[in-house]
Amino acid sequence: xxxxxxxxxxxxxxxxxxxxxxxxxxxxxxxxxxxxxxxxxxxxxxxxxxxxxxxxxxxxxxxxxxxxxxxxxxxxxxxxxxxxxxxxxxxxxxxxxxxxxxxxxxxxxxxxxxxxxxxxxxxxxxxxxxxxxxxxxxxxxxxxxxxxxxxxxxxxxxxxxxxxxxxxxxxxxxxxxxxxxxxxxxxxxxxxxxxxxxxxxxxxxxxxxxxxxxxxxxxxxxxxxxxxxxxxxxxxxxxxxxxxxxxxxxxxxxxxxxxxxxxxxxxxxxxxxxxxxxxxxxxxxxxxxxxxxxxxxxxxxxxxxxxxxxxxxxxxxxxxxxxxxxxxxxxxxxxxxxxxxxxxxxxxxxxxxxxxxxxxxxxxxxxxxxxxxxxxxxxxxxxxxxxxxxxxxxxxxxxxxxxxxxxxxxxxxxxxxxxxxxxxxxxxxxxxxxxxxxxxxxxxxxxxxxxxxxxxxxxxxxxxxxxxxxxxxxxxxxxxxxxxxxxxxxxxxxxxxxxxxxxxxxxxxxxxxxxxxxxxxxxxxxxxxxxxxxxxxxxxxxxxxxxxxxxxxxxxxxxxxxxxxxxxxxxxxxxxxxxxxxxxxxxxxxxxxxxxxxxxxxxxxxxxxxxxxxxxxxxxxxxxxxxxxxxxxxxxxxxxxxxxxxxxxxxxxxxxxxxxxxxxxxxxxxxxxxxxxxxxxxxx
DNA sequence: GAGCACTGC
Numbered sequence: 001x002x003x004x005x006x007x008x009x010x011x012x013x014x015x016x017x018x019x020x021x022x023x024x025x026x027x028x029x030x031x032x033x034x035x036x037x038x039x040x041x042x043x044x045x046x047x048x049x050x051x052x053x054x055x056x057x058x059x060x061x062x063x064x065x066x067x068x069x070x071x072x073x074x075x076x077x078x079x080x081x082x083x084x085x086x087x088x089x090x091x092x093x094x095x096x097x098x099x100x101x102x103x104x105x106x107x108x109x110x111x112x113x114x115x116x117x118x119x120x121x122x123x124x125x126x127x128x129x130x131x132x133x134x135x136x137x138x139x140x141x142x143x144x145x146x147x148x149x150x151x152x153x154x155x156x157x158x159x160x161x162x163x164x165x166x167x168x169x170x171x172x173x174x175x176x177x178x179x180x181x182x183x184x185x186x187x188x189x190x191x192x193x194x195x196x197x198x199x200x201x202x203x204x205x206x207x208x209x210x211x212x213x214x215x216x217x218x219x220x221x222x223x224x225x226x227x228x229x230x231x232x233x234x235x236x237x238x239x240x241x242x243x244x245x246x247x248x249x250x251x252x253x254x255x256x257x258x259x260x261x262x263x264x265x266x267x268x269x270x271x272x273x274x275x276x277x278x279x280x281x282x283x284x285x286x287x288x289x290x291x292x293x294x295x296x297x298x299x300x301x302x303x304x305x306x307x308x309x310x311x312x313x314x315x316x317x318x319x320x321x322x323x324x325x326x327x328x329x330x331x332x333x334x335x336x337x338x339x340x341x342x343x344x345x346x347x348x349x350x351x352x353x354x355x356x357x358x359x360x361x362x363x364x365x366x367x368x369x370x371x372x373x374x375x376x377x378x379x380x381x382x383x384x385x386x387x388x389x390x391x392x393x394x395x396x397x398x399x400x401x402x403x404x405x406x407x408x409x410x411x412x413x414x415x416x417x418x419x420x421x422x423x424x425x426x427x428x429x430x431x432x433x434x435x436x437x438x439x440x441x442x443x444x445x446x447x448x449x450x451x452x453x454x455x456x457x458x459x460x461x462x463x464x465x466x467x468x469x470x471x472x473x474x475x476x477x478x479x480x481x482x483x484x485x486x487x488x489x490x491x492x493x494x495x496x497x498x499x500x501x502x503x504x505x506x507x508x509x510x511x512x513x514x515x516x517x518x519x520x521x522x523x524x525x526x527x528x529x530x531x532x533x534x535x536x537x538x539x540x541x542x543x544x545x546x547x548x549x550x551x552x553x554x555x556x557x558x559x560x561x562x563x564x565x566x567x568x569x570x571x572x573x574x575x576x577x578x579x580x581x582x583x584x585x586x587x588x589x590x591x592x593x594x595x596x597x598x599x600x601x602x603x604x605x606x607x608x609x610x611x612x613x614x615x616x617x618x619x620x621x622x623x624x625x626x627x628x629x630x631x632x633x634x635x636x637x638x639x640x641x642x643x644x645x646x647x648x649x650x651x652x653x654x655x656x657x658x659x660x661x662x663x664x665x666x667x668x669x670x671x672x673x674x675x676x677x678x679x680x681x682x683x684x
Numbered sequence: 685g686a687g688c689a690c691t692g693c
Contacts, residue, residue, distance in 0.1 A: 100690065129692055145692040153693085172690070274687050308687055333688050354688040367688065411690095419692090477692030506692095513687095576693090632685040653686070 041114050045083075048076035049229045054084050057226065061085070061162070065186050066194045066210040066223035068203050072230025072382060077197050078103075078166050079111050082139040085162065086123070092161030093136060097144045099172050100338065101128040108141040129477070130572055144174035145477065148181075151427055152475075156185055162193040168206070169198040169375060170337060171410035171439075173420050179438045181427060183210060186222075200375035202407050209438050233385040235347075239398040247350040247395045248276050252283045254348050254393050255328055259291075259300060265345025265390065266327040270380050272354040272369050273332060277304045280330045298326050305331035305339070308508075310515075317341050336379050340386070347384040349377060351396040355408070358416045359652070360444040362626045363608070365416060366652030373408045377401065410439045417441060417449035418480050422458060425465045426474035432463070452608055455676050456484045472584055476577070478502065481648075484605030486577065487586065492601040494591035495581060497541055501598070503574035504540040505648060505660060507566045509633075514561065523561035530560075531635040534595050535645065535662040537602065539635050544570060600672060602662050606646045607673035611658065612666070613643050619658065622669070622677065631657040644669075 045051065050071065060067050071077045082094045098104040108126035112119035119125060125137030127146045136159070144165075151157065163182065168175055182194050196206055203225045211223040244250035251269050258267060271277050281304045288300040301321045305314065320343060321327040329341055333353055353372045356365050372380070377394070384390030394401060412420070421432065429435045432446060453459045458470040458480060465471055469487060476483035482502050489498035504510065511527060514520050530542040543560075547567045550556035557564040578588060591597040603610075611619040611628050619628040619641075628650065630637050636645070648660035669677045 127693075132693065143691065149693045170690085174691070272688065306687085307689060336689090338689065356688070369688090423692095475693090633687090637685080651687085657686080 041116075045076075045080065045114060048080060049231055050076040050080050053226070053228055054080075057081060058084055058088050060224055060226060061193050061195075064222060064224040065190070065192070065212075066196065068206050068210070068223060068225045069195055069197045069228065070199070070203050070225065071197065071228035072199055072232055075228045075230045077228060078107055078164075079114065081164065081195060083111060083115065086138050090161060093159050094139050094162045094164070095147060095157075095160045096139065096141045096164040096166055097147050097174075097178065098141060098166050099144055099170050099175070101143055103166075104128050104141040104143055105131075108139075111139060111141075130576065144172060144178055148174060148177060148423060148427075149477075151181060155428060156189055157192065161191065162195065164195040164197060166197045167199070167337075168196045169200040169202065169407070171408070171412070173411045173415055176410055176412040176438050177420060177424060179206075179209070180424075180436050183436050186210070187212060199379065200407065202375070206438070209436075230382075232382055233387070233389040235381050235385040235389065236391045237381060238391060238393045239401060240395060241397065243397060243400070244395055247271070247352065248280050249283075250395045251330075251348050251350055252280055252287075254395070255284060255300075256287055258346050258393075259298060259326060259328075263346065263391070264326075265388075266321070266341075266343040267329070267346040267348065268335060268341060268344045268383055269328070269330045269348040269350075270335065271330060271332060271350050272352050273367075274306050274308065277306055277330045277332060284328060284330070299324055300328050301325045302328045302330065305329050305335055305341070307332065307334050310512075314339075335383065336376065341383070343387060344383050345388065345390040347380055347390065347392040349380045349392060349394050351377070351394060351400070353408070355414065357414045358445060360442070360448050362621075362624065362650070362652070362656065363416075363448065364626075364650040364652050364656060371396075371400075371404055373405045374401075375407050377404065412437060413439050413441045413445075415441075415445070417445050418452050419478075421446065421449040422453060422465075422470075422474050422480050425459065425463075426471065430464065453480060455608060455673070456480055456605065458484070468584070476580065478506075481605045481608070485602055486581065486605075487584070488604040489601050490581075490586035492591070492597050492604075493587070493589050494594070494597045494601050495586060495588050496590040497598045498601055499574050499578055499581070499588075500541050500544045500570075501537050501602075503570045503577060504544055505537075506573050507569055510540070510543055510562050510566045510570065512561050512563050519561075526560045532595075533639055533642075533663065534599065536635050536660045537648075537662045538595050538598065541598075543567075599662055599664055600668055602646060603664055603668045603672045606648065606662075607669060607676055609647045609650075610664070610669055610677075611645050611647060613641055617641075619645065627656065628658050629655045630661065631659045634659060634661050636661050636663075 069077055078096065082096060085094055104126045105128060108119050108124050112124040115123050117123040120133045123137055124139045125133035127133050127140060127142040165175060165178060186192055186194060207223050207225050211221055213220040213222055248271060255267055255269060269280065271280060281302050284302040288302055291299060303317050305317050317329045327343060335341055351372055352369050353376065354367050354369050357368050359366055381392040384392050424435060450463065457466060458473050460466055472487055473480055473483040486498060486502055489495040514523050530539050532538050532542065547556060554564050557567060581588060610622045612622060614620045620626060621628060642663040644664045644666045646662045646664055647658035651657050
C-alpha cells in the first residue's frame, strides 16, 4: 500500500494538557469516565475550557441578539452556558435544542447534578417525544422537534428569554427550519437571545444569516462570533501519497501496519456502510487469528459498529479490551456524531460517507456514497485526540483533501420536503419563497413537495393550508401521506386497524434478525406465521394483534423473533395517535377483519406511491414509469406477484427497492384518487 | 437477497 506522509494539525491548545479531563463527555452514551470524581462539582466546572470565557459570553449576550459559538465537543458549552445565565439571574426560561433524544436527557441529568437539583423540577428539565416536563424549568433541554411544535402554539416563543441551538453544524432539517423561524422571531422580539453552537467552520455564513445590521457600521451588528478552545489533544494527520484503489482493503492494511508498529492505543476506522464494515472486520479477524498464533505482535480485538447492530453487540465497543489486546473498532458514521468510543488514539478515515439524497425525477430517496466535507474530516480526526495526542490516517491524498467541500450539504437541500413544507406552512409562512432558508433547497424539491401536498388536499390551489385537514395533518409528527391515511380512516370505519398500521410503520422494524445458527431459519419460519398475501402492512397488523393478545408478553416476542422493545414503542405511539384522533372527533372503530376496507383507506393517502406489474415482469411507478423492485424483506418477495401495489418507501441502493407493500386493485386508485390518476394514465 | 445517521407536544 501507499506510504503515509505526515502532516501536522495545529494543536488547539498546547499549554494545558494536564488540566484536561473527560468528565463532561456527555454526548449520548452513559459511559463517562470521570477522572475527577472525588473533586467537588464546582472545581470540575471550573476546569472546563469554557470557564475562562464565562464573563465574556455573558457580556456578549447582553450586547448582541445572536451569539454564534464555535466550540469543539466537550468544551462544556451545552452544560455551562445555561448555568452561567441563571447564575447571572437571567430572567425567563432558557431552551436548549439537541438533535437527539439521548443528548437532551443526559444533558439535563448532568446539569441537574451540577446545580444540586433534581431533574424535571424547577431548575432543570427536559422534553422529548413521549417524555415531557410539565412544569416550567429555568433550563429546558429538548429535541429540536419539540421547540418546533411549541412554536405552533406560541409563535413568538414568549415563554423563553433565550434559545440555544446545539450541534447546529449537523444541520438537520429541524435545525434549518428553526434557524429560519428564529431569524423572524428575533426581529420582533428584541429581548430574545439566540445562541447557535456549532463545532465547525460555517460561522461566517451563519453570522451573515442572523446579522440584521443594514448599515456598514459594524457597531450595529446584531450577531457576533465567538470561539471557545476545545479540550482536544493534538492530532497528527497523515495522508497517502497516491490514491488507493479500494479503501476497505487500504483501511485493513493500515490497521495492520499500526498494529505492527510500536504505536500503542486503540484504533477507530471510518467506512461508509454495514457491508464494508463487516468485510473489513472479517479480513481483520483472519489476520488477528494469525497474530494470536504467532504471538509476536499485539493481539487485536476487532469490533464492528453500526446503527442496525443489535444493542448488546454495540455495547462491546465501550468496554476496554482485555489485557494484551488492542481494540480495533470498524464503524460507520455513527461514530462521528451519535456515539463516542472511549480510548481511541488512531483514526483511519476512508474519506467517504453514505448520504440520503432525494431524487425529484424518481421521487425517491437514494443512498449515495460521497466524499466527506472538510468539517466532517476534522470531526473524524478529533476522535483521535480525546484521551491523549493521537494520529489520523487519511486514505486520500493531501491534494484531494484540499478539494473537499467545507461542509456537508444540509439535509434541507437533499431531502423530500413534504413534511418540512407542511410544518413551515402551519407556522404561518404563506409564501415559501419568502421564507428565509439558511440554505435554500432546490426549487424542484419544493415544487414536488407542494404538488404532493396539493394532491393530499393539505393545501389549496393558492398554497394555503386547508381547514381542517391541512391544519390537522400538520399537527401529526408523521409523513403527510400517513397523516392523510389516519385522518381518512374514520370515514372508512377502520381507524383501529389504521392506527396500528401507521404506528407500526414508525419503528425501524419489529422483526429481529439472528445473525448465526439455525435460528436464522427458525426466525424465518416464525415470520411466515404472520404473513398474508395482502402484503406487509396487513402482516404488521397481525403481528401487533398477536402481541396484544399475548398480553404484551416478552415470551411471545422471544418465541416469534420479535423485538419487545420496538413493539412496546409501537403501543406508545399508537396511544398518542389515538388521543389526537379522538381530539378531532374521529370515530375509533374496527372494520372487523375486512382487509379490503383497510387497503382502500391506505390508498386514500398512499396513492402517489402506486406501482403496477409491467408485462416484462418488473414493477413500474404509475406516475413516471420508473422501474422498481420488491425489497427482499417484503412478504411479497417470496409470493406470487400481484398486479397493483402501494409502497411506503423506496430505497435506491443497488436497485430501486420498494418496502412495506400493500396489494390493491387498480379501480381503487380511480375511485379514491381521481384527481391524481386519470384513466389515460393507465397504459395497459 | 439487502441494511448512513437522526427525529416528531
